[in-house]
Amino acid sequence: MIGKTGKLAILMGSLMLTVCVARGQDIAEAGALTSHSTMAANTVKIPATNITTPVTQGSSPHLLARTGPPVDEVNRKDFEDNAGEKAGKMLLRSVPAGAEIFVNDLLVGRTPLLMVIAPGKYEISMRGSRDATGRSIVGVMPKETQTVVINLTQKYPNSIKMR
Numbered sequence: 001m002i003g004k005t006g007k008l009a010i011l012m013g014s015l016m017l018t019v020c021v022a023r024g025q026d027i028a029e030a031g032a033l034t035s036h037s038t039m040a041a042n043t044v045k046i047p048a049t050n051i052t053t054p055v056t057q058g059s060s061p062h063l064l065a066r067t068g069p070p071v072d073e074v075n076r077k078d079f080e081d082n083a084g085e086k087a088g089k090m091l092l093r094s095v096p097a098g099a100e101i102f103v104n105d106l107l108v109g110r111t112p113l114l115m116v117i118a119p120g121k122y123e124i125s126m127r128g129s130r131d132a133t134g135r136s137i138v139g140v141m142p143k144e145t146q147t148v149v150i151n152l153t154q155k156y157p158n159s160i161k162m163r
Contacts, residue, residue: 086142
């Protein structure tokens with residue numbers, strides 16, 4: 001147990017420590033005022049940085065929301081803009097419906113989809129639910145409509161048989 005004398009000694013010690021820290025702070029600040037590096041640092045103008053953030057946030061407060069149209073719309077529009085006067089059409093379907101469509105490895109939308117596209121040869125791949133996939137190479141003729149139906153095969157079985 002600490003007596004009155006011990007408590008008084010602790011109180012005096014903490015008071016002395018506070019005075020020493022405050023005195024050290026005063027000395028450091030006085031030294032900074034006369035230092036050449038501080039003077040040089042005070043004369044340097046710091047450029048203003050403007051950080052712009054989107055108005056809308058995504059589902060997470062840490063991820064910024066995408067701005068602009070979705071990627072599939074941009075890719076599809078690029079194909080249609082480069083189609084030219086003799087453009088053909090591709091009607092893309094999958095079994096089952098609702099698969100993501102990739103033309104030459106670029107996402108263009110979901111099935112069913114009608115695309116205006118330049119004549120030529122294209123690699124069409126589709127990805128459905130549960131990693132069901134399908135692939136085909138298609139030739140599009142000028143001013144013709146090519147219907148493409150891809151049956152998706154599942155990567156994983158519906159059920160497992162036990163012996």
